[in-house]
Each structure stands twice: as C-alpha cells, then as structure tokens.
Amino acid sequence: MPRPYNLPSLRALSSFEAAARHLSFKTAARELNVTPTAISHQVRALEDDLGQPLFRRQHRGVELTAAGAYLFTTLQRSFEAISDTVDGLRGTGRDGVTVLVSTAMSALWLTPKLTDYWRLHPDSEVSQIVSDADIPDAAADLSLCYGDIDADTGDCALLFRDRICAVGAPGFARRHVITQARDLQRAPLIHMTDTRHQWTDWTGWLGALGCPAPRGHRIAVNNYMIALQMAKDGLGAVLGWDGLVGPLIEAGELDQLVDDRIVSPNCFYIKTHRRASDPARRFRDWLVSTHAGAVPVARVAE
Structure with missing residues (x-):
C-alpha cells in the first residue's frame, strides 16, 4: 500500500533540524541525548536519500547549503505547528x-x-x-x-530604517571586475520574488543610483536566507540591509561590493x-x- 506522505526517516529529519538550528552536531546530540556520531549518521543518511549535501563540513564547524537552508525553514515551520497543536490538545498552551x-x-x-x-x-x-x-x-x-x-x-x-548595499562573497567583486555600482548591471544577481515583503529590487536600487536596469545572469529565489546563502557561495550578488547583513560583513562571510548605499524606502x-x-x-x-x-x-x- 503506498504511503500518503513522501517523507524520509523522521529520526533523520529531527536530527537534521536540531543540527541545523544549532549549526553544531555536538550541540544537537546533547539536545537529543545521543552521540554526535549518531547525528552525523542520520544527517548523512538523509543527504543520501535526497541526493545532495545539506551541510558544508568545515574545519571549524558546519554551514547549511542552499538546499539545507530550504529544508530547515520548512521543517522548523512544520515542527512549530505540530508543537502548538500538541500543546493545545494537552491543555498546556504556553x-x-x-x-x-x-x-x-x-x-x-x-x-x-x-x-x-x-x-x-x-x-x-x-x-x-x-x-x-x-x-x-x-x-x-x-x-x-x-x-x-x-x-x-x-x-x-x-x-x-536601514540603508541598502550590494553584497557578495569575498572575492566576488574581483572575479567580476566590480568597482562601481554600474558594473553590477552585467554581474550575476540574486533577485527576491517574495510577495509578502516589499523588498527593494535590483532595478530600484540601481535606478536610485542613476544606473540602468540589470542585464546580467538572473537568479530568483523567494527566501532571503537562501538568497544570502547563495551569495556566500559566490553564485551572485544580493542586496543587503544594514541591520540584517551587518554581522555577516563583520564576520567576513560577505563583502560590501561597492561604496554606494541607498536609504531603504521601507x-x-x-x-x-x-x-x-x-x-x-x-x-x-x-x-x-x-x-x-x-x-x-x-x-x-x-
């Protein structure tokens, strides 16, 4: 009999969600009362099932890939909805x-x-x-x-109310010969398609600086965290709001590509x-x- 839901192992999903939330296999293991090796095995099994990596393993820790960030967002929203429903049924709403x-x-x-x-x-x-x-x-x-x-x-x-600047991975400006805002016209750009938020787009940002609309490679996503992850991966430049991307710039994960900024209209x-x-x-x-x-x-x- 076919299963009604096309889901991987729930244990693997739970292990991945905890590891993604903490960006640490060790911390996730402590939360779930298992060993870090067990978390690693569950995450690896999930990656094998999905056919793509969810984390980038680095010497000093792990980072989510674009696919990992996308899955984490969905899982977190779903787990919170389940938790609220269970609280309601138990009569233990917070x-x-x-x-x-x-x-x-x-x-x-x-x-x-x-x-x-x-x-x-x-x-x-x-x-x-x-x-x-x-x-x-x-x-x-x-x-x-x-x-x-x-x-x-x-x-x-x-x-x-933030200022908006163009950001990209370290070395992105050098690889794409970006020295001024006008150079971003022909660079690969990550565009937000989220209809819930009135994000300023590249055409509006460049236009405010007196530059024509972009004509380079276009990458469209509907989740800003995924857009930032793609930018950190070097796939394209993305617009950044001071209050959101400032810590990423300070940490060296992203670079401000040009000096130009505009005051956010929202x-x-x-x-x-x-x-x-x-x-x-x-x-x-x-x-x-x-x-x-x-x-x-x-x-x-x-």
Whole structure:
C-alpha cells in the first residue's frame, strides 16, 4: 500500500533540524541525548536519500547549503505547528509572548537579541512563529514587519530604517571586475520574488543610483536566507540591509561590493495585535528601546 506522505526517516529529519538550528552536531546530540556520531549518521543518511549535501563540513564547524537552508525553514515551520497543536490538545498552551517573524528577521535580528532579553527576564517565555508565508495575525501577539508603516492600520512601532548595499562573497567583486555600482548591471544577481515583503529590487536600487536596469545572469529565489546563502557561495550578488547583513560583513562571510548605499524606502517595524498581553507589550517596548540609533516610536491608531 503506498504511503500518503513522501517523507524520509523522521529520526533523520529531527536530527537534521536540531543540527541545523544549532549549526553544531555536538550541540544537537546533547539536545537529543545521543552521540554526535549518531547525528552525523542520520544527517548523512538523509543527504543520501535526497541526493545532495545539506551541510558544508568545515574545519571549524558546519554551514547549511542552499538546499539545507530550504529544508530547515520548512521543517522548523512544520515542527512549530505540530508543537502548538500538541500543546493545545494537552491543555498546556504556553502563557507567553508569541512573535510572527520572517526567516531572515528571526535568524539575523530577533534570535540574537533573545539571549539578552532572557538574561534580564529569565522567567519570560518568547516563542516564534517563523514563516515567509502569509499567516493570520491572530496567531501571534506581535509581528515583525517590513514595509510602509504609514499604510498599516494596526498599532505599530518603528524599529529601524536601514540603508541598502550590494553584497557578495569575498572575492566576488574581483572575479567580476566590480568597482562601481554600474558594473553590477552585467554581474550575476540574486533577485527576491517574495510577495509578502516589499523588498527593494535590483532595478530600484540601481535606478536610485542613476544606473540602468540589470542585464546580467538572473537568479530568483523567494527566501532571503537562501538568497544570502547563495551569495556566500559566490553564485551572485544580493542586496543587503544594514541591520540584517551587518554581522555577516563583520564576520567576513560577505563583502560590501561597492561604496554606494541607498536609504531603504521601507522600514522594519513591530505590530502589536489586540490579543497581546502585558508581557508582550513589555517585550515590544524592550525591542524598540534596544536598537541603537533608532528613530522615535511612531504609532498608528488601531
């Protein structure tokens, strides 16, 4: 009898998800109470099943490949949905803060801040619904958004408005002879096709600098984390927002390709939903206050 779902081993998927979340086989092994060798075997079996690598094994650790990042995003979203359903059935739903956030915003901005928040508020519980798809706002207390805050009809607070630059793998500018913004016209470029977020595209970025539209090789993806991974792999250049890619540039994983930057036409902001509790509102105020150089809070009456 055929199986209703075309799934690999669930043990292999669970091992991969933990290893991808921590970017460490050892840490994943501690979480799942197995040995690092067991995690490695499960991940290798999954890679053999899928016919492609999910991690790049390096001397100092592992990194996700583009395929690995794509699978991790799907698994994390699915496991969180299962966990919420099980909590509901058990009657043990968590009385904490739930934040709806995109994959990129979670990985590059929100998650790194949570350690500081929990250090100040060790009893607080903050859960994330990480998704790049449209999910009803009612599922969360707070939503982290990118777009036109003035067009939003909710209770919103401005987080930051970034500058946008062109970034690529170390050595990318040298290989493609990029010394000024105009040179990016003919370079391979990674384009975002995500309809949920109003990402500035290459045509708009180059146009703001007085350059014609791009005409080089085009790579289209709908997930910003995958776009960044492709850029780190040297497949193309991608547009980067200061608040998101700054740590990657500082770590040497990406280079700013030219000096030119433009101010983002949209901003990152946090939306508070009617169901938000007092702890959720306190967490929102903390997020707003911690952004260095943040402009004053702007609110739109609901």
